[in-house]
Amino acid sequence: MSEELVYLNKEELQSLMQTKLEKAGLKESHAKEVANHLTYADLRGVHSHGTVRVEYYAERIAKGGTTIDPAFRFEKTGPSTGVFHADNAIGHVAAKEALGYGIEMAKETGVAIVGVSKMGHSGMLSYYVDLAAQNDLVALAVCQSDPMAVPFGGTKPYFGTNPIAFSAPTNDARPIIFDMATTVQAWGKILDARSKNMPIPNTWAVDENGEATTDANKVNGLLPISGPKGYGLMMMVDILSGSLLGLPFGQHVSSMYSDLSKGRDLGQLFILINPSYFTELDQFKQNLSQMIQELHDNKAAPGFDQVYYPGELSEIRQQEHETSGVPVAKSIYDYLVSDAVHFDRYDHSDAFAETEK
Numbered sequence: 001m002s003e004e005l006v007y008l009n010k011e012e013l014q015s016l017m018q019t020k021l022e023k024a025g026l027k028e029s030h031a032k033e034v035a036n037h038l039t040y041a042d043l044r045g046v047h048s049h050g051t052v053r054v055e056y057y058a059e060r061i062a063k064g065g066t067t068i069d070p071a072f073r074f075e076k077t078g079p080s081t082g083v084f085h086a087d088n089a090i091g092h093v094a095a096k097e098a099l100g101y102g103i104e105m106a107k108e109t110g111v112a113i114v115g116v117s118k119m120g121h122s123g124m125l126s127y128y129v130d131l132a133a134q135n136d137l138v139a140l141a142v143c144q145s146d147p148m149a150v151p152f153g154g155t156k157p158y159f160g161t162n163p164i165a166f167s168a169p170t171n172d173a174r175p176i177i178f179d180m181a182t183t184v185q186a187w188g189k190i191l192d193a194r195s196k197n198m199p200i201p202n203t204w205a206v207d208e209n210g211e212a213t214t215d216a217n218k219v220n221g222l223l224p225i226s227g228p229k230g231y232g233l234m235m236m237v238d239i240l241s242g243s244l245l246g247l248p249f250g251q252h253v254s255s256m257y258s259d260l261s262k263g264r265d266l267g268q269l270f271i272l273i274n275p276s277y278f279t280e281l282d283q284f285k286q287n288l289s290q291m292i293q294e295l296h297d298n299k300a301a302p303g304f305d306q307v308y309y310p311g312e313l314s315e316i317r318q319q320e321h322e323t324s325g326v327p328v329a330k331s332i333y334d335y336l337v338s339d340a341v342h343f344d345r346y347d348h349s350d351a352f353a354e355t356e357k
C-alpha cells in the first residue's frame, strides 16, 4: 500500500463493511459474515482479499449477480460426502455453511469431502481451513477463479489463479496454515505496477505471444508457479472444484469482472480429515508443534532472519494489527464512510483488461 493509510480497530472496520454490504442489499447475517471474513484477511495482512473488495461485492450485489436470499440445500451423497448447493449466494457465506456440514461429518466418520456448487467469490481460503483446524481437523480447500493464467507453454489464459489451502492443528495456540494461489503473482500486482508505471519481474506474466514480459501494460496472462508443476496444480484445483461438481471448467469459468448482473456458478471443495481416526490426536498435535520448533531452530540462510512455518507471518501481522489497528487505504476508508453503494467501476466487457474501469 503506497497511499495514505487510516488505522481502524477490527470492530470498527467490521461494522463499516457490514453497513456498506447491507446498504447494497445483503441481508444482515450475510453482511456480517462477509465483513468478518474480510476483516480476518486484513488482520492477517492479506489485504488483496480484505477491505479492498467491498466495493466490488457491493456492485455485484446491487446489480443482481449475488443471490441475496439464497435457497441453500445440503445434499448428503454418501456417508462422508456431500454437495452444498449455494444458489449463487455470496461465496463467503456459502462456503462457511458448507464447511459446517463437513466438520460435523468428519467428526462422526473420520473424513469428509464436501463440494460447494454455484457460489460467488469466496475470498481467502485460510479463513475456512483455520476454522477446521480449530475443530482439530486437518483440512484442504481448493476453489476456482476466473481464467487468468496461461497453461505451461501456452499463450491464452485458460485456468484461474486457483488457490490451495491446507491447515493442521498443533499444540500451540495457532494452527499451521498454508494458503497460496497457483500463479506466481495475483492480477492485482500487475495492476499495481501498471498504475505506478513500473516494470515487473519477467517471471510473473506473458504477453499475447506467450513470451515473458517485464512490461505490465503488455500482460495477457499470468504464469503458473514453477512452470509445469504449478500448471498441473491449477488443473488439479479446477478438476476438484469444477468438473467434479459438474460445473464450468477452465476457460469456461465466469469472469469476476464481466456482467455483474449474473451469478458466477463457481465451485469449491473441502477435504477434511479427523486425525484421531488415524493416530493419537494429542501426539499428532505435539509432533507438529515439535516440527515448528525444529524449523525455528534451523539456522537462517544469508538474507533471512529466521525460518517461519507457513502462516506464521500472517499470525505475526494479526497480533500487530489487533493492537495497533488495521491499515486501510484512505480512499477505501472514504468510500466506507460515504453514502455511496458503488461507483460502477467493476463491470467490463473485456474481462481481462482491468479489474477496475
Ligand code: NAI
Binding pocket: 046, 048, 049, 121, 122, 123, 124, 125, 126, 143, 144, 145, 161, 162, 163, 164, 165, 177, 178, 179, 180, 181, 182, 186, 307, 308, 309, 310, 311, 312, 313, 314
Ligand atoms: P502468499 O504468496 O502471500 O503466501 C503463500 C503461502 O506462503 C502462505 O501460506 C504464507 O504463509 C507462506 N509464506 C509466505 N512467506 C513465507 C515465509 N517467509 N516463510 C514461510 N512461509 C511463508 O499468498 P498468495 O498466493 O498471494 O495468496 C493470497 C490469498 O489469496 C490466499 O489467501 C488465497 O486463498 C487467496 N486467493 C483466493 C482466490 C479466490 O478466488 N477465492 C484466488 C486466488 C487467491
